[in-house]
Amino acid sequence: MSTVAAETKKTEQANQVQDKLIIAGKSYGSRLLVGTGKYKDMAQTQKAIEASGAEIVTVAIRRTNIGQNPDEPNLLDVISPEDYTLLPNTAGCYTADDAVRTCRLARELLDGHDLVKLEVLGDEKTLFPDVIQTLQAAETLIKDGFKVMVYTNDDPLVAKQLEEMGCVAVMPLAAPIGSGLGIRNPHNIRFILEDANVPILVDAGVGTASDAAIAMELGCDGILMNTAIAAARDPVLMASAMKKGVAAGREAFLAGRMQARRYASASSPIEGTFTS
Amino acid sequence: MNIYLNGKVIHVADSTTLTELLLEMDYSGKRIAVEINQEIIPRSEHNTHRLKSDDRVEVVHAIGGG
Numbered sequence: 393m394s395t396v397a398a399e400t401k402k403t404e405q406a407n408q409v410q411d412k413l414i415i416a417g418k419s420y421g422s423r424l425l426v427g428t429g430k431y432k433d434m435a436q437t438q439k440a441i442e443a444s445g446a447e448i449v450t451v452a453i454r455r456t457n458i459g460q461n462p463d464e465p466n467l468l469d470v471i472s473p474e475d476y477t478l479l480p481n482t483a484g485c486y487t488a489d490d491a492v493r494t495c496r497l498a499r500e501l502l503d504g505h506d507l508v509k510l511e512v513l514g515d516e517k518t519l520f521p522d523v524i525q526t527l528q529a530a531e532t533l534i535k536d537g538f539k540v541m542v543y544t545n546d547d548p549l550v551a552k553q554l555e556e557m558g559c560v561a562v563m564p565l566a567a568p569i570g571s572g573l574g575i576r577n578p579h580n581i582r583f584i585l586e587d588a589n590v591p592i593l594v595d596a597g598v599g600t601a602s603d604a605a606i607a608m609e610l611g612c613d614g615i616l617m618n619t620a621i622a623a624a625r626d627p628v629l630m631a632s633a634m635k636k637g638v639a640a641g642r643e644a645f646l647a648g649r650m651q652a653r654r655y656a657s658a659s660s661p662i663e664g665t666f667t668s
Numbered sequence: 669m670n671i672y673l674n675g676k677v678i679h680v681a682d683s684t685t686l687t688e689l690l691l692e693m694d695y696s697g698k699r700i701a702v703e704i705n706q707e708i709i710p711r712s713e714h715n716t717h718r719l720k721s722d723d724r725v726e727v728v729h730a731i732g733g734g
Binding site: 569 | 674
């Protein structure tokens with residue numbers, strides 16, 4: 393390896409060592425969090441999650457199918473709680489009570505694991521959050537000892553309120569869940585970021601790697617996504633692209649972009665030109 | 669007696685324990701959680717918890733989701 397390459401590698405490693413995502417006191421090297429829904433099968437789920445480099449992985453809690461496929465592989469055999477930080481979600485819950493109940497079942501299922509993703513939905517068509525129910529559920533869960541990462545809309549006041557209640561991360565949507573529309577309102581995300589004392593993660597709306605980079609360049613602490621990877625033509629390749637998009641956006645944010653200007657600015661020196 | 673298991677009515681012997689029910693349903697050793705009438709029954713109590721008529725038993729597991 394050349395000296396320059398060795399230096400570059402050292403710098404990269406140093407950046408990686410220093411730049412950790414810290415959620416509820418635990419530090420993570422990856423700022424990409426992924427869901428496990430909508431994949432073709434368990435094998436594809438496993439490969440895509442591996443390719444994403446994610447350390448925090450969401451799962452849903454559902455009734456078992458009585459008497460059906462008893463030998464069907466279990467998600468937790470593929471995405472093991474020993475290898476990943478599991479983030480059980482409350483997807484599909486439309487009331488605070490249902491969300492709280494789901495989190496308590498998840499805690500029992502995962503042997504006392506108390507990190508959860510709270511989402512209380514208000515509308516089937518948009519899957520926008522019901523903020524009032526979300527706030528109620530968050531309060532109950534925090535009192536009950538849960539560490540709550542909360543899905544919310546991009547309202548800066550609500551985001552602040554959720555932070556002040558004690559949520560360990562606030563996760564505004566960038567566009568409707570599963571829409572892939574990208575970062576629709578970067579201004580609101582910026583407002584939320586300016587004022588935040590807990591990690592802010594974009595949850596929902598990212599469609600492709602450049603969307604992920606844009607969210608990270610805004611200064612988001614991380615991104616949670618599922619459909620953008622699972623619904624790609626090649627989910628495993630997209631998982632790898634998202635890993636790089638998130639990392640690139642993060643480095644660009646830390647590097648601080650140049651000031652944009654209307655006119656050109658020559659990159660080569662004007663002095664010493666010898667042609668007429 | 670009858671109980672509701674994940675919304676379906678099933679017949680079980682009187683004073684069946686939760687462990688016995690889970691064994692019969694092929695759930696022993698699986699990663700599941702159980703609530704009865706909306707109260708979680710911790711794994712440590714499955715062995716001693718006896719079902720009652722009309723109990724609403726929910727058995728859940730983790731599946732793929734975002």
